[in-house]
Amino acid sequence: MALDTLATGAAGAAAASAGSGGFMLSPLLSGLLGTLLVMALYEYWRRNTREYRMVANIPSPPALPLIGQAHLVAGLSNAEILNVGLGYLNKYGETMKAWLGNVLLVFLTNPHDIELILSGHQHLTKAEEYRYFKPWFGDGLLISNGHHWRHHRKMIAPTFHQSILKSFVPTFVQHSKAVSARMAKEAGKAFDVHDYMSQTTVDILLTTAMGVKQLPEGNKSFEYAQAVVDMCDIIHKRQVKLLYRLDSIYKFTKLREKGDRMMNIILGMTRKVVKDRKDNFTSETRGVIDEVEQPQLKSSAKQSQAPAAGLRDDLDDIDENDVGAKRRLALLDAMVEMAKNPEIEWNEKDIMDEVNTIMFEGHDTTSAGSSFALCMLGIHKDIQQKVFAEQKAIFGDNMQRDCTFADTMEMKYLERVILETLRLYPPVPLIARRLDHDVKLVSGPYTVPKGTTVVVLQYCVHRRPDIYPNPTKFDPDNFLPERMANRHYYSFIPFSAGPRSCVGRKYAMLKLKVLLSTLVRNYMVHSSETEADFKLQADIILKLENGFNVSLEPRKYATVA
Numbered sequence: 001m002a003l004d005t006l007a008t009g010a011a012g013a014a015a016a017s018a019g020s021g022g023f024m025l026s027p028l029l030s031g032l033l034g035t036l037l038v039m040a041l042y043e044y045w046r047r048n049t050r051e052y053r054m055v056a057n058i059p060s061p062p063a064l065p066l067i068g069q070a071h072l073v074a075g076l077s078n079a080e081i082l083n084v085g086l087g088y089l090n091k092y093g094e095t096m097k098a099w100l101g102n103v104l105l106v107f108l109t110n111p112h113d114i115e116l117i118l119s120g121h122q123h124l125t126k127a128e129e130y131r132y133f134k135p136w137f138g139d140g141l142l143i144s145n146g147h148h149w150r151h152h153r154k155m156i157a158p159t160f161h162q163s164i165l166k167s168f169v170p171t172f173v174q175h176s177k178a179v180s181a182r183m184a185k186e187a188g189k190a191f192d193v194h195d196y197m198s199q200t201t202v203d204i205l206l207t208t209a210m211g212v213k214q215l216p217e218g219n220k221s222f223e224y225a226q227a228v229v230d231m232c233d234i235i236h237k238r239q240v241k242l243l244y245r246l247d248s249i250y251k252f253t254k255l256r257e258k259g260d261r262m263m264n265i266i267l268g269m270t271r272k273v274v275k276d277r278k279d280n281f282t283s284e285t286r287g288v289i290d291e292v293e294q295p296q297l298k299s300s301a302k303q304s305q306a307p308a309a310g311l312r313d314d315l316d317d318i319d320e321n322d323v324g325a326k327r328r329l330a331l332l333d334a335m336v337e338m339a340k341n342p343e344i345e346w347n348e349k350d351i352m353d354e355v356n357t358i359m360f361e362g363h364d365t366t367s368a369g370s371s372f373a374l375c376m377l378g379i380h381k382d383i384q385q386k387v388f389a390e391q392k393a394i395f396g397d398n399m400q401r402d403c404t405f406a407d408t409m410e411m412k413y414l415e416r417v418i419l420e421t422l423r424l425y426p427p428v429p430l431i432a433r434r435l436d437h438d439v440k441l442v443s444g445p446y447t448v449p450k451g452t453t454v455v456v457l458q459y460c461v462h463r464r465p466d467i468y469p470n471p472t473k474f475d476p477d478n479f480l481p482e483r484m485a486n487r488h489y490y491s492f493i494p495f496s497a498g499p500r501s502c503v504g505r506k507y508a509m510l511k512l513k514v515l516l517s518t519l520v521r522n523y524m525v526h527s528s529e530t531e532a533d534f535k536l537q538a539d540i541i542l543k544l545e546n547g548f549n550v551s552l553e554p555r556k557y558a559t560v561a
């Protein structure tokens with residue numbers, strides 16, 4: 001070990017020179033030697049810890065003393081970090097480890113390993129890396145743990161019940177038509193469609209989950225969406241760059257100043273949303289969506305409502321075991337009412353934390369998902385043609401009528417296109433948990449110790465050639481029922497899986513169907529790029545560094561609704 005040798009030699013030299021009464025070491029040199037000695041002793045101790053020895057057999061790129069593999073990402077942009085990371089995974093296999101200083105990361109891409117982590121209630125604790133979200137999400141669902149998370153999940157999940165989602169369809173339609181009309185000015189030229197998608201997904205969230213009646217004036221939704229993108233970039237830098245991880249250093253950086261400005265924009269928007277809703281919260285204005293007796297579903301009906309792609313979680317149980325009279329409220333109204341109820345543990349901070357969490361999770365993911373899907377349609381014209389043919393079969397001679405919930409149930413091919421997009425370009429490309437117990441992996445003779453940050457790489461699982469033959473080919477038929485039936489449940493996890501899976505996945509799928517159906521019926525999407533031109537960037541949400549460039553050609557119909 002280089003440092004050991006250096007420090008042992010240095011200490012010996014210092015002792016010898018002091019003993020012989022020869023030259024005296026300068027204070028600077030003795031300070032340096034002392035520091036080296038301490039570092040060498042620390043490294044020696046670290047390499048003899050239980051966790052270090054337990055993971056010694058897990059492959060990893062070459063490490064440096066003390067900092068581990070941190071130097072491999074130093075000075076790289078977010079897009080470069082993704083490429084470098086993927087390169088190492090290709091080289092070192094399906095399970096890999098890395099040390100960021102004293103933080104141990106183990107990367108998983110084998111569905112059997114991933115199942116061990118995500119299924120069940122053993123490893124629900126979010127990794128330490130999520131702490132950088134704390135000033136933004138507080139104790140919101142995405143980053144909270146323990147009792148707090150369980151209680152919030154139980155209270156929030158019902159606000160994504162199918163009857164509520166159905167009631168959102170006209171609003172999804174209204175915003176989809178509005179963004180389609182706004183994009184008309186871009187017709188015939190290449191433009192970045194993500195700008196439009198992010199503004200519209202913010203507006204959709206505000207008017208559905210948050211019950212906002214009057215959208216913010218001017219460019220406020222877009223300004224918020226941009227601030228979210230910048231803030232994600234900052235948080236990602238803090239997660240992967242050793243120096244930014246330290247609060248004592250970060251607080252003196254320019255990055256922190258920028259972060260503060262972004263947080264002002266973000267929190268400014270969400271505070272106003274909550275204040276307006278509370279000020280106008282009367283029994284007349286709150287969005288009661290459903291107050292009727294829900295008959296218990298027959299088992300055949302349960303089958304027909306089974307989620308796409310075998311994605312099962314507590315949201316399905318909420319839909320299926322639903323009996324008895326219930327008053328359903330959209331998310332923010334439900335939270336305001338809970339805060340007024342002395343019997344429910346829910347306060348003002350809980351409301352703000354969840355509004356901030358869901359405004360982020362609910363918009364940036366779907367704007368990336370819809371933007372990637374439009375690029376795919378532009379690149380794969382044969383697939384776009386099939387999507388359009390399905391729309392024609394559903395809408396017949398009235399291609400510009402509003403889409404209904406029943407229509408979305410028939411959009412099987414569009415659904416496969418969306419799922420295939422989420423396979424190749426999962427908006428959340430990785431998730432991380434902190435192990436609460438040692439875990440013996442299936443992928444090799446590895447035992448990962450308690451306390452490790454385990455990183456589940458959806459992006460890599462979704463591109464495994466042993467699971468998806470020809471894995472980089474965009475092929476919606478990967479989601480034909482017969483193909484799905486032969487795959488491991490955890491081989492497609494864009495929404496994560498298990499008890500901490502995405503609470504908004506049904507909302508997301510429904511919104512994406514309405515939005516893409518509306519756009520495809522109004523425009524032919526073109527792209528002059530191929531997937532080889534994509535420069536992927538994974539700063540929390542997967543994006544394209546070089547933009548989601550498409551061009552649109554308006555479709556012409558003889559009859560207009």
Ligand code: HEM
Pocket residue numbers: 141142143153209357358361362363365366369426427428430431432493494495496499500501502503504505507508
């Ligand atoms: C294509 C769209 C979406 C994708 C790909 C996606 C993906 C994910 C993933 C992978 C997680 C787990 C994250 C982790 O463990 O670190 C998650 C959690 C979450 N998502 Fe989504 N999401 C999407 C849309 C939405 C929407 C529309 C909402 C709300 C309106 C939402 C709300 C949440 C919340 C609150 C959590 C935290 C759940 C918990 O920990 O209990 N997501 N999402």
